[in-house]
Amino acid sequence: MASALFGEDFLRRLEKLRLALVRSAGSRSEGLRLAGARGGTGEFREHRNYAAGDEPRYIDWNLYGRLERLFLKEFTPEHEGRAVVCLDCSASMGAGPGGPGKFDFARRLTAAVAYVGLAGGDRVTAVTFSGGDARPLALRGGAQGLYDLLEFLERARPAGESGLRPAAERAARAASGGGRGVAVWISDLWMPPAAWTDLAAATGRGADVVLARVLSPEEVAPPAPGALILVDSETGERLRLDGPTTSAGYEAAAAAHAGELAAFAARHRMRLVCAASDRPFEEAALELLARGRLVERT
Numbered sequence: 151m152a153s154a155l156f157g158e159d160f161l162r163r164l165e166k167l168r169l170a171l172v173r174s175a176g177s178r179s180e181g182l183r184l185a186g187a188r189g190g191t192g193e194f195r196e197h198r199n200y201a202a203g204d205e206p207r208y209i210d211w212n213l214y215g216r217l218e219r220l221f222l223k224e225f226t227p228e229h230e231g232r233a234v235v236c237l238d239c240s241a242s243m244g245a246g247p248g249g250p251g252k253f254d255f256a257r258r259l260t261a262a263v264a265y266v267g268l269a270g271g272d273r274v275t276a277v278t279f280s281g282g283d284a285r286p287l288a289l290r291g292g293a294q295g296l297y298d299l300l301e302f303l304e305r306a307r308p309a310g311e312s313g314l315r316p317a318a319e320r321a322a323r324a325a326s327g328g329g330r331g332v333a334v335w336i337s338d339l340w341m342p343p344a345a346w347t348d349l350a351a352a353t354g355r356g357a358d359v360v361l362a363r364v365l366s367p368e369e370v371a372p373p374a375p376g377a378l379i380l381v382d383s384e385t386g387e388r389l390r391l392d393g394p395t396t397s398a399g400y401e402a403a404a405a406a407h408a409g410e411l412a413a414f415a416a417r418h419r420m421r422l423v424c425a426a427s428d429r430p431f432e433e434a435a436l437e438l439l440a441r442g443r444l445v446e447r448t
Contacts, residue, residue, distance in 0.1 A: 155254055155257065155258070155304065156261065156300040156303070156304055160258070160261075163431060163432060164261070164262060164265050166432060167262060167265075167432050167435055167436065197210060197213065197221040197222065197223060198221065198222050199219075199220070199221060199222070200220035200221060200222045201222075202293070207271070208222050208223050209221070209222060209223075210222070210223050231267070231270070231271070231272035231273065231331070232272065232273050232275075232324060232325050232326070232331035232332075232357075233263075233264070233267040233272045233273070233274045233275070233325070233331060233332050233333075233334070234274070234275045234276075234277060234320070234321045234324040234325045234331070234332075234333045234334070234352075235260050235263050235264045235267075235274070235275075235276050235277070235333075235334045235336065236276075236277040236278075236279060236317050236321050236333065236334065236335045236336065236337075237256060237257065237260045237276070237277070237278050237279070237303070237306065237336050237337075238256070238279065238280070238312070238335070238336065238337030238338065238339075239253075239278045239279060239280040239306050239307065239308050239309065239310075240279075240280040240281065240308065240309075240310055240311060240312040240313070241280070241308055241309055241310060241311070242308075242312065242338055242340050243256060243308040243337070243338055243364075244307075244308030244309075245308075246366055246368055246369070247366075247368060248366030248367050248368055248369075248427060248428070249308070249366060251366065251427050251428070252338070252364060252365070252366040252427040253308050255364060255425075255427035255431065255434070256336050256337075256364045256427070257303045257306060258431050258435075259336055259362060259364065259425070259431075259434065259435055259438060260276065260303060260336050261299060261300060261303055262431075262435040262438075262439075263334050263336075263362075263435075263438070263439070263444065264276055264289065264299055265296060265299075266439065266444070266445060268289060268291060268292075268295050268296060268299075271291065273288075274288075274289045274295070274299075275287065275288050275289065275320075275324040276289060276299055276302060276303070277317050277320055277321060277324075278302070278303075278306045279313065279314070279316060279317035280308070280309060280310040280311065280312070280313060281310040281311045281312070281313040282313050282315075282316055283310070283313075283316060284316035284317040284319075284320050286320050286324065287299065287302045288324075312340070312341040312345065313345075314341070314345055314346075314348035314349060315348045317348075318348035318349065318351040318352070319351065321333045321335075321351065321352050322351040322352045322354070322355050322357070325352045325355065325357035326352070326355035326356060326357060331352070331355075331356070331357040331358070332357060332358045332359075332360065332444070333352040333357050333358070333359045333360070334359075334360045334362060334442070334444070335349060335359070335360070335361050335362065336362045336364060337361075337362075337363065337364070338363060338364055338365055338369070339361065339363050339411060340407075343410050343411075343414065346411070346414050349361065349418075349420065350418040350420065353418055353419060353420065358421075359418070359419075359420040359421070360420065360421045360422075360423070360442040360443075360444060361411075361415055361420055361421070361422045361423070362423050362424075362425065362438050362442065363411070363422065363423070363424040363425070364424075364425055364426075364427055365424065365425075365426055365427065366426070366427050366428075367426055367427070367428045369404070370426050371401070372400050372401070408424075421441075421442045421443060423437070423438050423441045423442045425437065425438060
C-alpha cells in the first residue's frame with residue numbers, strides 16, 4: 151500500500167503495538183482479544199487446506215510436522231465476539247490548523263482498535279459517520295480484512311454536520327448478538343450534550359461502550375491570550391472573542407463540556423478516554439487500549 155497514512159511503516163507500527171500489548175498482558179499474541187467482545191470456539195469439526203489470508207493461529211502445526219503441508223482447523227461456531235469501531239467523519243474532525251493531523255490520527259486509532267479485534271478472531275465492523283450518513287464495513291478475518299479496513303479508512307474524509315443516530319443504530323446491531331460485544335466511538339465529541347444519548351444505544355443491547363475523544367493541540371490549549379475567532383466548521387458561523395481573558399474563558403468552557411461528558415459516560419457505564427493528536431501514535435494507542443480496558447487475555 152503506497153499511502154503515507156497506511157503504508158508499510160504503519161503496518162510495522164501496528165505490529166509493534168501488538169507486541170507491546172502482548173508483553174503488557176503477559177500472554178501470547180493469539181491469546182489477546184478485545185475485552186467485551188467475548189466469544190469462543192466450539193468443538194473441532196474438520197481440517198481444510200490453508201489459504202493465504204487465513205488466521206494463522208488455527209493452523210494445525212502437529213499435522214504440518216507429519217505431512218509438511220498447512221491445514222487449518224475448523225470448529226463448530228459458538229458465540230462469536232463482536233466489535234464495532236465508529237469513526238466520526240464530520241467537518242469538525244478536520245477543522246482548524248491541526249485538523250488534518252487530528253483526522254489522520256483518529257483514522258490510525260480506528261485501524262489499531264479494529265486490528266486488535268481481527269487478530270483476536272472477533273467479528274469486527276468499522277463504521278464511518280457524519281450527519282445522517284453511516285457507512286459500515288464488515289471485515290473478513292486474516293490479512294485481507296486488514297487491507298480492506300485500511301482502504302476503507304483511506305477513502306474517509308471529514309465533511310458535513312455531526313449526527314450520531316444512524317451510526318448508533320448500526321453500532322448497536324453490530325455489537326449485539328450471541329456473545330457480549332464492544333462498541334468504540336472515536337470522535338472529538340464536540341456535539342451538544344443532547345446528542346450524546348445515541349452513544350448509549352449499544353449499552354441497551356448488552357455491549358460495552360468506549361468513548362475515545364481525540365482533540366487537536368489548539369483545542370486542548372488555545373494560542374496566546376488575545377482575540378480569538380471561533381468558527382463552527384459545520385455551519386460556517388463565526389464568533390469573535392476579544393479581551394485578555396479570552397483564552398481562559400475558552401478553557402473554562404471546554405473544561406465544563408468535558409466534565410459534562412465524563413458525567414454522562416459514568417451514568418451510562420461507558421468508559422471515556424482522551425488523546426491529543428500531537429502525541430506519538432503508539433503511545434496514544436496503547437493508552438487508549440489500556441485505560442479503556444479494551445484488551446484482555448483469552
